[in-house]
Amino acid sequence: MKKVAVIGIGQVPVREHWDKSIRQLAAEALLNALQDANRDEIDGLYVGNMLSGTLSGQEHLGALIADYAGLSGVEAVKVEAACASGAAAFRQGVVAVAGGLKKCVAVVGVEKLTEFSGRYTASALATAADSDFEASVGLTFVGLNALVMQRFMFENNVSKIDFGNFPLLAHRNGSHNPNAMFRRPITLEQYRKAKVIADPINLLDSSPIADGAAAVIIVPLEDIETSDKRAAEVLACEAGTDYIALHDRPELLKLKGVEISAKKAFRAANLQPKDISLFELHDAFSIMTALSLEASGFMSATEALNRVKDGYFEIQGKLPVATMGGLKGRGHPVGATGVYQIVEAVTQLRGEAPEKIQVKNPLYAMTQNIGGTGATVITTILKNISPS
Amino acid sequence: MDIPRYWRLKNQRYHLEGSVCQNCGHQSFPSRPLCPQCKSKDLKSVRFNGKGIVYSYTILYQTSERYEGYVPYVVALIDLEDGPRITAQLTDVDLNQVKIGMPVEMVIRKYFEEGETGPIVYGYKFRPVFSKQDLTEPPIK
Numbered sequence: 001m002k003k004v005a006v007i008g009i010g011q012v013p014v015r016e017h018w019d020k021s022i023r024q025l026a027a028e029a030l031l032n033a034l035q036d037a038n039r040d041e042i043d044g045l046y047v048g049n050m051l052s053g054t055l056s057g058q059e060h061l062g063a064l065i066a067d068y069a070g071l072s073g074v075e076a077v078k079v080e081a082a083c084a085s086g087a088a089a090f091r092q093g094v095v096a097v098a099g100g101l102k103k104c105v106a107v108v109g110v111e112k113l114t115e116f117s118g119r120y121t122a123s124a125l126a127t128a129a130d131s132d133f134e135a136s137v138g139l140t141f142v143g144l145n146a147l148v149m150q151r152f153m154f155e156n157n158v159s160k161i162d163f164g165n166f167p168l169l170a171h172r173n174g175s176h177n178p179n180a181m182f183r184r185p186i187t188l189e190q191y192r193k194a195k196v197i198a199d200p201i202n203l204l205d206s207s208p209i210a211d212g213a214a215a216v217i218i219v220p221l222e223d224i225e226t227s228d229k230r231a232a233e234v235l236a237c238e239a240g241t242d243y244i245a246l247h248d249r250p251e252l253l254k255l256k257g258v259e260i261s262a263k264k265a266f267r268a269a270n271l272q273p274k275d276i277s278l279f280e281l282h283d284a285f286s287i288m289t290a291l292s293l294e295a296s297g298f299m300s301a302t303e304a305l306n307r308v309k310d311g312y313f314e315i316q317g318k319l320p321v322a323t324m325g326g327l328k329g330r331g332h333p334v335g336a337t338g339v340y341q342i343v344e345a346v347t348q349l350r351g352e353a354p355e356k357i358q359v360k361n362p363l364y365a366m367t368q369n370i371g372g373t374g375a376t377v378i379t380t381i382l383k384n385i386s387p388s
Numbered sequence: 389m390d391i392p393r394y395w396r397l398k399n400q401r402y403h404l405e406g407s408v409c410q411n412c413g414h415q416s417f418p419s420r421p422l423c424p425q426c427k428s429k430d431l432k433s434v435r436f437n438g439k440g441i442v443y444s445y446t447i448l449y450q451t452s453e454r455y456e457g458y459v460p461y462v463v464a465l466i467d468l469e470d471g472p473r474i475t476a477q478l479t480d481v482d483l484n485q486v487k488i489g490m491p492v493e494m495v496i497r498k499y500f501e502e503g504e505t506g507p508i509v510y511g512y513k514f515r516p517v518f519s520k521q522d523l524t525e526p527p528i529k
């Protein structure tokens with residue numbers, strides 16, 4: 001197996017892009033990444049997307065995006081794994097290059113969620129769950145996470161306000177990221193008063209529906225100069241799954257898919273949680289932040305709820321998370337999110353993040369993209385190949 | 389309109405039909421092609437009795453298109469007395485009364501209507517079980 005590296009990154013700001021179609025968003029991010037990598041040819045394109053068929057009436061994104069980015073003729077395919085579609089596509093790109101089948105591939109994550117009103121988008125997002133036995137009895141995607149959070153609060157005797165510090169942190173970081181959807185900090189008082197969507201989850205526990213696209217270029221590590229400060233080595237990119245329906249999981253509060261994926265990633269990278277310089281986690285809902293920190297091996301979920309109060313997860317803290325705003329601050333264009341996370345991790349490793357949110361001399365950056373309520377999980381560890 | 393789906397799900401929706409592994413006793417709802425615990429294919433179909441306890445719940449204030457007219461409503465994870473955990477709506481219940489650990493029982497209720505002319509979909513929901521005392525009629529004066 002070859003070692004692989006990310007040599008180019010590109011993105012469009014996460015917004016409600018009413019003026020841009022799914023192909024425009026994807027082509028823009030892809031062309032930005034090619035320019036950043038200083039390449040104009042690729043031999044493979046992997047597109048991460050969840051809902052183009054449902055919300056844009058458009059499937060066959062591989063060929064479409066290759067076409068609009070001037071790459072018609074190249075092998076191209078769409079990869080779908082609910083909210084983990086972006087990282088799932090990234091993994092396919094990594095596997096192709098590591099296996100020696102491809103010399104230079106592009107991965108694009110793209111999602112357009114604002115074509116319709118919220119209720120229709122909510123129905124579409126609920127297809128990440130078990131259609132016959134969860135969604136069809138009236139459960140939504142937010143509702144699934146609410147079931148987990150309610151039980152967690154009951155078992156651990158914690159109150160809802162304890163979760164508020166995670167969205168606060170995400171929005172604070174996001175306020176410095178020009179590509180973030182929300183660029184304003186929020187207060188605990190706003191959190192306390194936020195509208196409840198699916199009790200106990202309120203509007204500020206939940207990441208916003210948005211449009212976006214992000215892209216990366218992957219090549220074998222042997223093809224680049226070791227002095228290339230802009231390249232990041234992919235030390236690990238590992239996937240895990242869990243029972244899709246919450247009711248089938250032996251332990252509701254254990255994210256087994258996260259555990260499997262993170263364990264495999266740490267083993268592949270030969271690292272431990274304490275080695276990680278920053279963690280772009282999947283904070284689609286505040287409860288997911290706490291539970292994924294636990295299942296990844298960093299600390300118990302209740303400890304995470306305590307430590308967030310003491311600055312542990314801040315930019316200057318021991319384990320900075322959601323450094324560019326996370327899913328809450330940057331926004332969650334579902335199939336694009338996993339690729340945004342990689343783009344942000346590479347930005348941090350290069351030292352190119354906006355000053356206020358640049359982590360100091362990071363060596364190892366971890367990203368984790370979660371599909372559904374933890375049924376597909378992909379954990380990636382990236383390394384700065386020329387640390388200063 | 390997905391009529392074949394409603395027809396196909398009738399035994400689950402009306403009778404809580406699942407399966408029990410004849411090798412290790414693991415229970416599934418709905419039934420599966422093989423046991424997720426021991427991989428045995430020797431599974432027997434069963435109908436669970438529809439009594440259970442609320443394991444977790446959420447009150448939905450925003451929902452998908454189909455259920456839009458029904459908010460707020462409660463969806464719960466329910467541990468069946470003689471079966472596995474399932475996901476279902478609670479019905480005939482005061483939103484403030486819902487608690488983890490609350491005993492519930494299955495009833496058949498309307499799920500949603502598929503548009504103006506489409507079918508009305510029915511299936512299991514769960515309602516609170518009242519103690520004998522609650523059900524005793526007050527003496528007629």
Ligand SMILES: [Zn+2]
Nearest residue numbers: 409412423426
């Ligand atoms: Zn078995």
